[in-house]
Amino acid sequence: xxxxxxxxxxxxxxxxxxxxxxxxxxxxxxxxxxxxxxxxxxxxxxxxxxxxxxxxxxxxxxxxxxxxxxxxxxxxxxxxxxxxxxxxxxxxxxxxxxxxxxxxx
Amino acid sequence: xxxxxxxxxxxxxxxxxxxxxxxxxxxxxxxxxxxxxxxxxxxxxxxxxxxxxxxxxxxxxxxxxxxxxxxxxxxxxxxxxxxxxxxxxxxxxxxxxxxxxxxxxxxxxxxxxxxxxxxxxxxxxxxxxxxxxxxxxxxxxxxxxxxxxxxxxxxxxxxxxxxxxxxxxxxxxxxxxxxxxxxxxxxxxxxxxxxxxxxxxxxxxxxxxxxxxxxxxxxxxxxxxxxxxxxxxxxxxxxxxxxxxxxxxxxxxxxxxxxxxxxxxxxxxxxxxxxxxxxxxxxxxxxxxxxxxxxxxxxxxxxxxxxxxxxxxxxxxxxxxxxxxxxxxxxxxxxxxxxxxxxxxxxxxxxxxxxxxxxxxxxxxxxxxxxxxxxxxxxxxxxxxxxxxxxxxxxxxxxxxxxxxxxxxxxxxxxxxxxxxxxxxxxxxxxxxxxxxxxxxxxxxxxxxxxxxxxxxxxxxxxxxxxxxxxxxxxxxxxxxxxxxxxxxxxxxxxxxxxxxx
Numbered sequence: 001x002x003x004x005x006x007x008x009x010x011x012x013x014x015x016x017x018x019x020x021x022x023x024x025x026x027x028x029x030x031x032x033x034x035x036x037x038x039x040x041x042x043x044x045x046x047x048x049x050x051x052x053x054x055x056x057x058x059x060x061x062x063x064x065x066x067x068x069x070x071x072x073x074x075x076x077x078x079x080x081x082x083x084x085x086x087x088x089x090x091x092x093x094x095x096x097x098x099x100x101x102x103x104x105x
Numbered sequence: 106x107x108x109x110x111x112x113x114x115x116x117x118x119x120x121x122x123x124x125x126x127x128x129x130x131x132x133x134x135x136x137x138x139x140x141x142x143x144x145x146x147x148x149x150x151x152x153x154x155x156x157x158x159x160x161x162x163x164x165x166x167x168x169x170x171x172x173x174x175x176x177x178x179x180x181x182x183x184x185x186x187x188x189x190x191x192x193x194x195x196x197x198x199x200x201x202x203x204x205x206x207x208x209x210x211x212x213x214x215x216x217x218x219x220x221x222x223x224x225x226x227x228x229x230x231x232x233x234x235x236x237x238x239x240x241x242x243x244x245x246x247x248x249x250x251x252x253x254x255x256x257x258x259x260x261x262x263x264x265x266x267x268x269x270x271x272x273x274x275x276x277x278x279x280x281x282x283x284x285x286x287x288x289x290x291x292x293x294x295x296x297x298x299x300x301x302x303x304x305x306x307x308x309x310x311x312x313x314x315x316x317x318x319x320x321x322x323x324x325x326x327x328x329x330x331x332x333x334x335x336x337x338x339x340x341x342x343x344x345x346x347x348x349x350x351x352x353x354x355x356x357x358x359x360x361x362x363x364x365x366x367x368x369x370x371x372x373x374x375x376x377x378x379x380x381x382x383x384x385x386x387x388x389x390x391x392x393x394x395x396x397x398x399x400x401x402x403x404x405x406x407x408x409x410x411x412x413x414x415x416x417x418x419x420x421x422x423x424x425x426x427x428x429x430x431x432x433x434x435x436x437x438x439x440x441x442x443x444x445x446x447x448x449x450x451x452x453x454x455x456x457x458x459x460x461x462x463x464x465x466x467x468x469x470x471x472x473x474x475x476x477x478x479x480x481x482x483x484x485x486x487x488x489x490x491x492x493x494x495x496x497x498x499x500x501x502x503x504x505x506x507x508x509x510x511x512x513x514x515x516x517x518x519x520x521x522x523x524x525x526x527x528x529x530x531x532x533x534x535x536x537x538x539x540x541x542x543x544x545x546x547x548x549x550x551x552x553x554x555x556x557x558x559x560x561x562x563x564x565x566x567x568x569x570x571x572x573x574x575x576x577x578x579x580x581x582x583x584x585x586x587x588x589x590x591x592x593x594x595x596x597x598x599x600x601x602x603x604x605x606x607x
Contacts, residue, residue, distance in 0.1 A: 008463075015422060015466040016429070016443075017459055018451040027463070033523045034464050038411040041480045044487075094431055094445060 001035040003028050109134045114273040114326040118174040121167060128163045128177035128221070132156060135179050135223055139270045142588065147245045148255075148264040150184050152224040153191055159221045166219050175329060176219030181271035183262050184225040185232050186317060187306035188212055191222065195308045196230040196240035199453025200434045209306020210341065211275060211317045211334045218333045223271055226261030230455045231425065232279055232310040234258045235525050236518065237286065239457045244515055247289060248586040249554055253512040256286030259320065263290040266320045269589055273321045273330055277307055279314045280413050281507075281532025284544035287320055288557030289512035291546045291584035293574065294320045295327045298564045299539030300345035302331075303338035311420035312343075314413075314536045322583070324574040327543070328352035331567060347565050355568035356575040361395030363573065366500040370406040371531060380506045383547040383556040388504055390580040391573060401500060405491050406534065408484050413533040414526055415468050415481035421458075422465030428453065460522065489538045496563045502573055503561040505531050507544045511554040535561050543570040545577045546584050555584055 003011075008028045012019045019027060081090040109117060109131045120126050136152065143149050153159070163177035182188055185195040187205035189212075194200040208216060216222065229239045237245040237260025245260040247253040248268040255264045259276025263286035266274050276283040278296035287294025295318045302317045309315060319330035335349035367388060372381055388398045430436035430449030437452050439445035454462070468477035495503070509528055518525040535542035542561045550556055558577070562569040 011463050011467045011470065014470060015459075015462050016426070016446045016450050017454075017462065018447045027460070030460060030522060031463060031467070033521075034414065034460070034526075035467070037523050037526065038415050038468070038477060038481070040411045041408060041415070041477075041484055044405070044408050044484060091431075094436065095440065095442065 001032065001039055003032050003035070110138050110269045110272075112272060113321060113323045114175060114178045114180075115323070115329050117178045117272055118176065121177045122172055122174070128160050128167065131177060132160055132179055132221060132223065135271060138268075139224070142268055143270060145246065145251060146248060146255075146264050146268055146270075147243055148226055148261045148268065148270055149181070149224045150194070150196070150227050150240075150242050150261070151192060153188075153222045155190060156221060156223065159216070163219050163221055171219060173218060175215075175333065178220050178273070179223040179271055180215055180220045180330075181223055181226045181262055181265040181274040182212060183228050183259050183274070183276045185228055185277055185308040185310075186212060186275055187308070188222055188225065191225060193225065193308070194241070195232070196228045196242060197453065197455065197458070198241050198435060199428045199450070200308075201241075203434055205306070207306070209317070210303035210338045210344075212306065214334050214336075215275075215330070220333075226259070226265050226274060228261055229258035229282075230458050231308065231421070232258040232277055232282055232315070233421065233457050233461050235281065235285055235528055236513075236515075237261060238515065238519070239455050241455065246515070247512050248588050249291065250512065253514050253554070254289065254517075256289035256508075256512060258282040258286075259294070260286045260290075262320050263287050263292055263294065266290070266292045266322055267584075267586055273319055273326050275317055275330075276320050277310075277315055277317050278532075278536065279310050279316075279417060280529050280536050283318045283320060284507050284532050284542060284557075284559060285529070287544040288507035288546075288559075289555065291549075291555030291557075291586070292320055292322055293324060293327050293546065293578075294318065294544045295331065295567070295570065296535060296542045297331060297335065297567055298345070298541045299536075300343050301349075301541065301565065301567065302334045303336075303341040303344040305338055305340035305344075309420075309424040311417040312424060313420060314417055316536075324545075324571055324578050325353060325356050327574070328356050328571050345565070350568050352567060352571055355571040358568075358572045359394055360391050360573050360576050363391070363396040363501040363569070364499055365391050365396045365398050365573070366401035366495060366503050367398065368403040368406065368503060368505060369400050370403050371505045376506065377510050379550040380509065380511070380556060384504060384506055384558050387545070387547050387558040387577055387581075390577055391504070394576045396501075396573075398504075399500070401495050401503070403491055403495070403534070405484070405488050406530070409488060409534045409537060410527060410530055412481040412484040412488065413529065413537060414464070415477050416485060416537070418461045418465030419469050419478050419481075420465070422462045422469065425454070425458070425462055457522065485537050488534060492534070492538045492540065492561075501562070502566075502569050505559045505561065507531060507557040507559040511550055511552070511556065531559060540564055541567045541570055543574050545574045546581060547577070548581050549584065553587075
């Protein structure tokens, strides 16, 4: 499948990635080649109504547990700091200036 | 005097129990060897700077009479598997300096068994690659020919084992990333059944395909590590509740009565002649051991790679969305939030990762989701059914090539990523179907490069793989790269070369 430059930029925006103008064309060609590879899936004939077997036996994957809340071990970063009186989480400042600008860099 | 770096994990464990060596002397031998050889290889991203604490604990356990068999044995860990207190960056700038607060479950279990983490091994960034060329730390080179790739994405782990920088290592396998580098480097590599080993703490690439597994120089070592790591885990809802088997005992059971299928689609006329001959020799060994060799057909084989690259990249685009510069990892300065996301991700991810995220985003996007992702899911289910039918017809295991070629040269596929993707043809099906699979060394080709065969078994039949692998191991000569000369002393001055461990 051939992509055009606008499509490459659209996909990049969806993926939260910047693409240099000089990189659009090479990327367009590479993605096109990748899509040509996966387009082979369309060559597979349909199953003509034959049922696709599903795994009645889940293969031993953990039995679904009941949807009950329980204590879990903290797995990620430090305990978040909480703003006194509000219960809101404090997060580190991530933007360059206190006032959020309206224009992209 | 015997060199402990010549020994595998089980042998080392036994020698430590017998007191013929100490935990400290074993670790020192491997670390000296890493400092000596790894500057040329690039297998390690970093060594465990707190290894002394682990060595003390191991010595104490041995002194207290712990005879569990792996206490004090070093293990190398692929750097997309979390290790408490040791930087884990998945070969990516976006996670530079990230230090996990806890071990991955697989690592925790190895440590609980007394194993000592010697260091973190290099990989293709986030596990995306088949050559270990895309890491931010640079490429890892094949110890059989330094101008060739180690394979990927677990190239560092494969090289660490092949070059005797560690007796065993952990890798991860999403589309062949344990088996292919094992094949290229002449070692054993096992991808267990999906769910056999907990994925908790594995930095996700494609969550329905990823599995952690061991690399080793013997089948028995694969079995020993699998036995330690396998089992349910509350931190991973996809971890299987089926109890682990006696994998070590399976290594002695032989292959009498097995029906081994060779898919005709895998031995097509274009396959490397010596690789095809390796498969035939392996079939002969298994037949001499009492197995029956049969031809089977997997007509959907040609659709496996396209299906894989739709599904894996789709899942990757979702999994890697978390790397946005907010909670962890790299953060680029920006005046506005969306700009912060884009600048951080663009600067933090390498080219191959960005390509795969873009492809995955496209196949999930409105207007294309059904055509690509929906269709790939359907093909995946048909592939699973096809394999299920083969095994239901009495086939015990499949025997196939692991890779279509031996290790290729560094940079050979840089300009053609699709050519790299097509090389996964023999490995991706096991991931798509969630089945266990092992790469087994099968001699050398005329150019002195390792050959390998792959065995695939039904779900949770790792014992079948280990039985057959052990039989092949006894028949094929043990592989040892030419660079495995007696280890020289520590480097002069005590400081590693620039490309050495960090």
